[in-house]
Amino acid sequence: MAFEFVGMLPFILLIVVAVWQCVLIGYAYSLVGNAADEAAREGAVHGDAACDAAGRKYISGGWDNVTVNCTPSGNLYKATVSMNLRVLFRGFDIGVPITGHGGSLNELEED
Template identity: 50%
Template sequence: MSDLGTDARYGDREGGGEGGTAGGLRTRAGGLWARRWRARLRDDRGQVAVEFTGMLPVILATAVLLWQATLIGYTFSLAGNAADEAVRAAAVADGDRNAACAQAAGEHLPGSWSLGDVSCPADGDLVNADIGINVPLLFPGFDIPVDITAHASAVKESD
């Protein structure tokens, strides 16, 4: 080492480069700082965090759409079950078929799903049930103005 604060390890290989001191050697602080800065510019630390931050809205939107599709599918299942229960109640009802139909349709429906239109017309010996259930928006209890309808039919068992 020399008195000028240079180190042979940081010298310019071609001999007398710019930024050097005596004999083409670079100062330890200047050469090391420049090398660290250049390495820092080529470094990819934090790149995953930046990419994740950029993709987060896409990931969240996909999760929300998949959840909404799940709620719609479950509403189809609930509507089919409600129509089956309603037509069964209407087929065995002795009195008002429409009241029995509407009550049975709402009985087996979870509280967060709201029952829409219910009709149970009788056509000869056949009883039909048409049920509409509102689709919740992201969380049960917040409905969108879309109804899932289901239809079921059964033979009258009483007059």
């Protein structure tokens, strides 16, 4: 019995690591999507600086290479937030960007 367990242990650990990475990818997509939505809402009301600040506020400091792009486009204010995907835990950045897009009705008053 112990021999079978020792033989299966690497496979069990590999499955746990694979599930952890899948959860991490899903969480990252959820973070950038929410950050982009919040950035677009803030930018639509308060402008570009508020958009950038809101996009970074909703991404924790543990993620690498966070970029926020805010662009008013007619009646729609768009925000794009991206960050690099990590493998397993902080520090192992593989350079694969994860991007979220958000938009909100532009409420800025023009002079």
